[in-house]
Amino acid sequence: MSANLTDPCSVLIVDDMEENLIAFEAVLSPLHQHLVRARSGEQALKAMLRQEFAVVLLDVRMPGMDGFETAANIKRLDQTKDVPIILVTGTESGSDYAYRGYAIGAADFIAKPIDPWVLRTKVNVFLDLHRKNRQLAMRAVAGDGDRLTEINERLARIELLLRRRPGTDTAGLADRIAEVERAVGALLPGHPGTE
Incomplete structure (x- = not known):
């Protein structure tokens, strides 16, 4: 445990669309954390095996491995199973999205269009939990x-x-x-x- 508790934590942002990644980075930059991008589920899994993340923002609708499949794979690995996942859904998503997400271990949901204050608040909660877990x-x-x-x-x-x-x-x-x-x-x- 060489990391200092005041060091920035890493947040993984997973979305296949560049404009969404830019928007997430703009909204989360005031938190002063290390933001890491992934443009697919495969890239997200590789990133998670390379470093520790406090929280993952994961778009549900992506080509190839979608957000549900990516989340399920994250939760299957011993190294990453405890990392909280916030699934990002479109406004057209229904209750089946919530059921599927919680069934595979998602910690929370946020719907597009994103409210910057809500997103920062949710991410900040998981950052605080991550820091407290490290302290314990x-x-x-x-x-x-x-x-x-x-x-x-x-x-x-x-x-x-x-x-x-x-x-x-x-x-x-x-x-x-x-x-x-x-x-x-x-x-x-x-x-x-x-x-």
């Missing part, structure tokens, strides 16, 4: 490190007690304790191989 993950890692350090200290105290005990096989004990210390040490943050 960083706290969990720090908490695990504290717990492992405490375990390592207790092991050292147990080793001292056992070494002082009469009749203890100190050579065998030292080998076993060294094994446990290496295993616990390998789990500590900052230890080579844990990053």
Whole structure:
């Protein structure tokens, strides 16, 4: 978790029409986030495998792989399944669009023509959730490190007690304790191989 919580998040915008991509970028630019374009479902999936996104804006009507199929593929992959998707629909879409979208895991919908304030507000909610999730993950890692350090200290105290005990096989004990210390040490943050 090397990312700073104040760093801009990435937002993926998926639409096959250049003018729509430009419009989304204009509306979202005041949020000061990293906006990434994809002009097809295939491009969107490739982008999602290359980097982490806080939210995806996904047009439903695209040639080839449409928005529903793209969303279903995003939700199938372990690496991307938790990324929220806002489906962008035309005004002619009916309740079957909402049913299909929610059934495949879409988090929200927005209809064209886009209200800039509503779009920014919805995206901002998911950006805040993404930041909070990163913060919780960083706290969990720090908490695990504290717990492992405490375990390592207790092991050292147990080793001292056992070494002082009469009749203890100190050579065998030292080998076993060294094994446990290496295993616990390998789990500590900052230890080579844990990053």
